[in-house]
Amino acid sequence: MFRGSSFHTIDAKGRIIVPVRFRSLIQAGGGNGVMVSKLDNGLVAYPFDEWSRIENSIMSAPQKDELMRRFIRVFIGSAAECFSDKQERILIPPPLRHYAGLEKEIVLVGVLTHFEIRSRENWDKENAQQEDDMTQAEVGAEIAKLLL
Template structure:
């Protein structure tokens, strides 16, 4: 499971270093590949086995609304298979880099079944938004249901 946050930079070629604790999880799948797609103004990175499960869930959805077709088009259509190199780096495809506005400073955030790749500026905004959300009683009740 992916956990924790790491602050890094993206180089001029669009490569990022995957933290060793994340690389270990990827390596334990028996592959050096991850699938990266876009969502929520950042990038979602999945191990191949987890990605296969997501595709199967989407494939077997009972309804095909306009919204779900659009979601499939963007979420699946934007994904890229990315290989980890010998130095533990991954090249972020230009279209995904542009979508997430990855410029220099980035943050990699473990979110259990995936890790997310954020621009530091957007990550800071996400943290500020969480502070605001915690002021909402409904949000606090929803979090309390987790037993926290």
Template sequence: MFRGGHAINLDAKGRITIPTAYRAELQDCCERQMIITYALDEKGKSEIGCLWLYPLPEWERLEQTISKLPTVSKTASRLRRMLIGNAHECEMDKQGRLLIAETLRTHAGFNKNIFLLGQLNKFEVWSLEAWQAKQQEWQQDDDDEDLDVLENLSF
């Protein structure tokens, strides 16, 4: 399980360095094999400023789930095109670096400052500016539409 957030840098070659705390786990769970793709928002649209980074076994579980969706569904087709169609394999090197494909970096609007956010079975990789803006948006949001999701949780 991945948790916590880390400010990291994108180097001149388009690589990020995974924090040391996650490297052994990523070696054990996926032999450093990962998949990076577009992130989707709550409405299934591309989340500008963010990418999703999955260990390969987690990604394969997601692919199996997506493969069972109806092929004639507009929503399922969009999901396949966005996630599967934009997925790139990447391998973490021995120094913990991952190369992010240029098309993904451009789509997400990445520059040097990146924020890596653990999200249980995957990471979100944010442009630092987009992450800060999204945090502000969430703090100001008074939408209580999904409060029923929180009913059974105890904090």
């Protein structure tokens, strides 16, 4: 499972270093790279086996709803295979970098089955929003159910 956060930089060519603790999970997932797509103003990166599971789930779901078709179009249509180079870096394509606002400082966040790639600025905003969300009783109650 992908866990924890790592603070890194993205170089001028759009390459990022994947943390060592994530590399073994990626390799166990069927390759030396990840599928990357956009979601929630950031990027999501899935090992190939997990991406295959997602695609199978999407193909088996009814696609009558306009919002679901749009999601599939954007999520799958934006996806890119990003392979590791000899220095264990992955190259993030320019359209995905632009979408996520990746310029210099980035954060890789483990989210169990995948990891997210976010700009440091957006990550700091996300953390602040989460702190605000915790003050809402119903959110706190739902989180407490997960942790108990």
